[in-house]
């Protein structure tokens with residue numbers, strides 16, 4: 001099923017050159033567009049970015065000709081709910097991830113393995129599930145996508161030593177606070193602080209209950225809990241009143257997450273607040289899929305187009321919400337095009353038939369880009385996407401034979 005091209009070379013030292021880049025998006029709000037047309041990656045890591053005449057492209061194993069199209073960091077979906085293995089009552093887990101890769105997502109972050117059937121809620125079970133999910137996705141990347149999983153939900157009875165144990169086992173993020181059995185603010189605050197003291201991050205379920213069992217927390221309660229990310233500030237699916245969204249945005253400095261499977265009107269309100277406050281670096285994006293709302297394979301691109309068009313923001317800035325901003329908040333090396341970073345890249349162009357004259361203009365008009373190629377750790381994984389509209393110009397890739 002997986003469309004691998006070219007086959008990964010056996011050598012870890014493989015050198016990949018991407019040339020003839022027409023527009024290079026960095027993923028960083030400070031400088032969203034880079035003045036460069038060439039990227040050189042060795043062993044999956046970007047080593048050089050610049051003009052072709054200044055880059056060392058000798059000895060390349062793979063040469064990708066972007067043919068004047070746009071390159072940007074692979075998208076990071078900051079809010080997903082995977083299961084591990086293939087079975088899930090919600091969706092076929094691996095097909096969902098595969099289809100999201102075709103929507104430009106190269107990294108996913110679990111906000112809790114909430115769809116595991118019979119999900120345990122006792123201390124031992126919570127830890128075991130989180131560690132099993134983390135181990136499963138560390139050992140295997142469905143479709144090549146990097147899934148950062150193992151996000152325990154806060155359940156009654158967890159002790160400080162449990163957070164230390166989970167952190168030592170490689171758990172990085174607490175799943176959505178508000179979904180587990182911990183219902184009082186004092187306990188949730190204490191556990192979030194234990195997590196932070198052990199180097200773990202956290203996010204909240206913000207807004208009305210999404211499915212039977214999740215609960216409604218007030219904005220003041222969320223500020224008191226003090227998560228690293230105000231999870232789906234636009235609701236999952238039911239959003240807070242705008243006054244409460246304002247209270248959250250102004251009442252703390254934590255990341256503001258907007259998700260696809262939420263309330264679009266509330267999403268635009270939160271974006272407008274962040275814009276007015278001059279704090280766009282706080283905006284991070286996710287899909288919150290799979291959920292009852294479905295399996296949005298193009299959810300990240302749809303959000304980028306929605307926020308750029310209705311939000312009247314330059315598209316190159318909005319791409320940063322789905323890449324560098326999320327990477328910074330979750331302390332990931334990917335999401336930014338810079339030397340030393342993983343070569344997780346999208347090559348895309350304006351879709352055929354769009355009214356936009358350039359890729360950025362097409363996105364600002366609300367159209368999705370066409371993805372011509374996706375690379376993860378320098379390996380071209382697909383060309384072109386089977387899910388986006390077709391790109392006007394497609395890149396090419398060739399293996400250089402020694």
Ligand SMILES: [Zn+2]
Pocket residue numbers: 176204205206210231232236
């Ligand atoms: Zn939620």
